Amino acid sequence: MALVTREELLNRLQQRYWETHPKSADYFTKSLRYLIQGGSHNLRLFSPFPFYDVRAKGARVVDVDGYSYLDFWQGHFSNILGHNPDFVIDILKEFFDQGQGLITGFPSLYQRKLAERILSRIPQAEVVRFTTSGTLASMYAIMLARAFTRRQIVFKVGGGWHGAHPYGLKGITRFEAGLRSIESAGLPASIDQEIITVDFNNLEDLEEKFARYGERVACLIMEPFIGAGGFIFAHPSYLHRARELTRHYGALLILDEVVSGFRFHAGVLQTLYGVEADLTVLGKAIGGGMPVSAVAGKREIMELCSPQAPPELRVKFEGGTFSAHPACMLAGASYIQYLIEHEGEIYPRIGQLGRLVRQKIEEIFRENGFLVCCTGGEEQLGIESSLVGVHFLRQELTELSSPTQVFNPAVSDYLAREVIFKLALLEEGVNTFHGFGAISAAHSQEDIDQALEAVEKTARYWRKIGFQLKEN
Structure with missing residues (x-):
């Protein structure tokens, strides 16, 4: 089987995104006349263009094209309780x-x-x-x-x-x-x-x-x-x-x-x-x-x-x-x-969901032949963390413990995390950041299950098409 390169997979994802988000594409294109890159915060302006939201409530955000996403960006990780409590x-x-x-x-x-x-x-x-x-x-x-x-x-x-x-x-x-x-x-x-x-x-x-x-x-x-x-x-x-x-x-x-x-x-x-x-x-x-x-x-x-x-x-x-x-x-x-x-109700629950997501994502990708490390957990202090980072590795690590590893292209594939994986999960109705993002009190177990199903579908598809995390 011919291997699909990072560039080929990215092109496929971007093309489908353009085709399925015509209203956001139109809004973005017109915004370029008035705003640098179509907006005022670079993190929100992902490639090829952002979707534009019309409603955000709890765990979900709805865009101008009518798509409803499970959202783990949650206001730059501000929204402990979800959108607009x-x-x-x-x-x-x-x-x-x-x-x-x-x-x-x-x-x-x-x-x-x-x-x-x-x-x-x-x-x-x-x-x-x-x-x-x-x-x-x-x-x-x-x-x-x-x-x-x-x-x-x-x-x-x-x-x-x-x-x-x-x-x-x-x-x-x-x-x-x-x-x-x-x-x-x-x-x-x-x-x-x-x-x-x-x-x-x-x-x-x-x-x-x-x-x-x-x-x-x-x-x-x-x-x-x-x-x-x-x-x-x-x-x-x-x-x-x-x-x-x-x-x-x-x-x-x-x-x-x-x-x-x-x-x-x-x-x-x-x-x-x-x-x-x-x-x-x-x-x-x-x-x-x-x-x-x-x-x-x-x-x-x-x-x-x-x-x-x-x-x-x-x-x-x-x-x-x-x-x-x-x-x-x-x-x-x-x-x-x-x-x-409500400290005793909120934090243990979302922290346990975070631990579950980190464990499951690592398992899913490794079962499909990919080296993945999830960060956001803390073992020594026993802190229950609701944050999940996903890193696509190019080499085995005993621990990912520093940004010097995260931003080293020989160690971690930044493009796969921030662009390719993000677009792949958007196709499945899940909006992520830094590989996954923040779990809020508004996310239910069913929401987490849906997100993990999207991750598994993506990993299986990548294995099927022969996608590999290699420099090209």
Whole structure:
């Protein structure tokens, strides 16, 4: 049997997608006149074009061509409870019916409620300040660290994603330079010297970098659970050593929990590790589907945001016109309260479904002759995780533990995961991201069974046509 190459299979999938999604294709083509690549966020603009949604509820999303998809993208993994939960919609409707909800420029009564609920779940944090995106929150956290320590160098994990700001645009996905290169134009040349990447879950590299730069390091910013870099948990020994080294050298530890905050339990992941960050960055789930992000931390650091801070140390953390937007604060406060009150019902169930999906996908592909590794689980701490990453491997691995493996084309086939597999599952009515994505409380066992049937159908078809994961 002649082998089907990656390019041939991709062409087939794209051709069928064009044929079966005429309304989305038309909308996309017309959007190109007004919008770069037809939209405003590159992750949403997958190849050959995105489908355009007209309705999203619970576990499903419906597009303009009438297709209903099981959705595991779930608002960039924000939607712990699924799309548009009724109680949030009802609360916002009532708020708007009262003639409230649009920006006023005054402090919202609800921001204190959201702050109280968040801080009740982060014992080491004393105060919080809100803004509108994870990008802004992580940028402000780094600015605070540099001001507080009066140092310049920032350590970040190679393959870590902290948003599109100058301090985060080095070492993201470009493997050619070992996840150590600047990945955006328009930045000052000094950024390359001020941002130093460290290898995730590599204690030797972490020790060496601190030994070399330690006295000049303002902070280490990292995700305890790597999101875009592969759905990988930090080894407990790595995270604890990061805390020890930052303290030893007088640097701050910033934990970016935009993805992990309120994803694995009604709180932050660092608590499950027994690690306390100096500053914690939050986003996604804390807004209840609305644009909210935050920096939480120790008062002595956060006070540098105050107008009363010494001028030479003051950080202009102003948040933006729409920071602490009243409707966003109300939605977030209501959502977080719900997660806290229903923690025992929500998290064990979706975590167990995540474990099932990871196990089954690996079994399905290996039975059909493909090397596949699913990430998103954590064995050492026993965390039940509802996130599932799928990686098509080109070599056997004992463990996939770092973005340096995820983005190495000799190890993992990124195109197969992000494009080919995605289009194949879309044909079966399943929308995925990073190979699979996030399970929400709205997903039923029947939904999971349907998704796994789609995976099995895809794997069998690939085996039938002789598709192989090879460089061509």
